[in-house]
Amino acid sequence: MNPFEWADARSVDEVFALTVKGSAIKAGGVDLVDLMKEGIARPTRLINIRRISGLDEIREENGGVKIGPLVTLATVAADPVIRSKYTALALACGKAATPQIRNMATIGGNLLQRPRCWYFRNELFHCRKKGGEICYAQQGENQYHAIFNNGLCAIVHPSAAATPLIAMGATIELSSPKRKRQVPLEEFIIPPMVNLKTENTLGGDEVLTEIRIPALPPGARSFYLKQGEKESFDWPIAEVAVVLEMETETCRRASVVLGAAAPTPHRASEAEQVLQGQRIDEPVARKAAQAALKMASPMSKNAYKIPLFQTIITRAILAASQGVTTGGGEA
Numbered sequence: 285m286n287p288f289e290w291a292d293a294r295s296v297d298e299v300f301a302l303t304v305k306g307s308a309i310k311a312g313g314v315d316l317v318d319l320m321k322e323g324i325a326r327p328t329r330l331i332n333i334r335r336i337s338g339l340d341e342i343r344e345e346n347g348g349v350k351i352g353p354l355v356t357l358a359t360v361a362a363d364p365v366i367r368s369k370y371t372a373l374a375l376a377c378g379k380a381a382t383p384q385i386r387n388m389a390t391i392g393g394n395l396l397q398r399p400r401c402w403y404f405r406n407e408l409f410h411c412r413k414k415g416g417e418i419c420y421a422q423q424g425e426n427q428y429h430a431i432f433n434n435g436l437c438a439i440v441h442p443s444a445a446a447t448p449l450i451a452m453g454a455t456i457e458l459s460s461p462k463r464k465r466q467v468p469l470e471e472f473i474i475p476p477m478v479n480l481k482t483e484n485t486l487g488g489d490e491v492l493t494e495i496r497i498p499a500l501p502p503g504a505r506s507f508y509l510k511q512g513e514k515e516s517f518d519w520p521i522a523e524v525a526v527v528l529e530m531e532t533e534t535c536r537r538a539s540v541v542l543g544a545a546a547p548t549p550h551r552a553s554e555a556e557q558v559l560q561g562q563r564i565d566e567p568v569a570r571k572a573a574q575a576a577l578k579m580a581s582p583m584s585k586n587a588y589k590i591p592l593f594q595t596i597i598t599r600a601i602l603a604a605s606q607g608v609t610t611g612g613g614e615a
């Protein structure tokens with residue numbers, strides 16, 4: 285690990301004042317410190333934002349909810365408002381990583397963490413994402429990689445929180461010394477063909493200062509399912525967030541987003557179309573799950589993800605339609 289300075293910021297303005305070339309923001313530090321140990325990130329100064337007050341609150345406003353970027357995954361998972369109104373998000377945060385990590389990790393850091401591709405994480409591999417010529421996953425160990433949009437770089441987006449937040453139409457607020465901008469999370473996260481070197485449009489002088497989920501329509505119910513390879517301490521190999529706007533047993537509108545499937549959280553529009561206007565039962569849920577995977581292009585070692593996704597999508601649709609609020613899969 286390279287030597288670095290430590291600076292505590294007590295306000296967002298102090299973050300701006302402390303920012304220098306080569307500095308990095310540290311929230312929980314779970315991902316950033318890993319990247320430093322792996323030799324992938326070499327910041328000259330860490331700006332600790334953990335002590336900034338006001339960025340660690342959840343509050344309801346105008347029928348929706350605002351979540352500060354410093355709220356931990358454990359707090360999101362336990363919050364009564366999130367659990368009852370935004371169930372899929374509570375389940376996703378509650379199933380990520382381990383209890384110890386969820387107590388350290390912030391939701392902002394979760395959205396901004398770097399990909400888990402083992403070639404990316406190994407400083408000996410100078411792959412395309414790091415400016416090299418080759419994507420080693422294409423011919424190599426690609427069992428955990430993308431089954432959609434995997435031609436250029438086959439990472440899967442690592443954030444569990446992003447999957448339900450996108451399904452719910454969340455936006456984020458980014459603050460810089462000159463302005464604040466609001467961006468739909470779905471647009472903020474970008475695929476490798478837009479920019480190979482980064483996973484989002486965060487500017488070098490920007491701080492993520494808020495996550496907003498709009499009021500969900502009446503009758504909206506959500507659910508999230510994660511499948512890992514083992515039952516604890518594991519990343520998802522497949523995950524899905526479903527939001528259904530229900531009128532009795534009929535679905536007025538559906539939002540289905542897959543995680544661990546593509547370089548960005550993957551909106552399964554084909555499944556959404558199948559569900560719209562339908563009475564939700566098992567055959568309809570299965571049909572939607574099959575449609576969701578129609579355009580998948582698995583690599584040499586990850587075709588197993590197709591039936592896996594079909595199973596968890598079917599189950600998540602049925603659970604959302606029935607208003608189930610507990611579960612969520614492996615933990």
Ligand SMILES: Cc1cc2nc3c(=O)[nH]c(=O)nc-3n(C[C@H](O)[C@H](O)[C@H](O)COP(=O)(O)OP(=O)(O)OC[C@H]3O[C@@H](n4cnc5c(N)ncnc54)[C@H](O)[C@@H]3O)c2cc1C
Nearest residue numbers: 309311312313314315316380381389390393394396444492
């Ligand atoms: C064993 C293990 C299992 C895991 N399993 C899962 C899992 O199943 N699902 C999952 O989603 N994650 C999983 N994780 C990842 C973990 O959830 C993330 O590393 C964590 O959420 C990152 O949050 P943090 O607060 O520690 O971020 P940090 O490490 O502090 O920051 C991450 C990045 O975000 C930037 N950053 C942070 N906050 C801000 C801000 N407000 N504004 C601008 N930039 C900011 C930092 O500069 C850094 O680049 C796992 C991690 C481990 C070690």
Ligand code: SF4
Nearest residue numbers: 401403411419437438
């Ligand atoms: S998937 Fe992306 S990060 Fe992984 S080796 Fe290929 S180019 Fe690098």
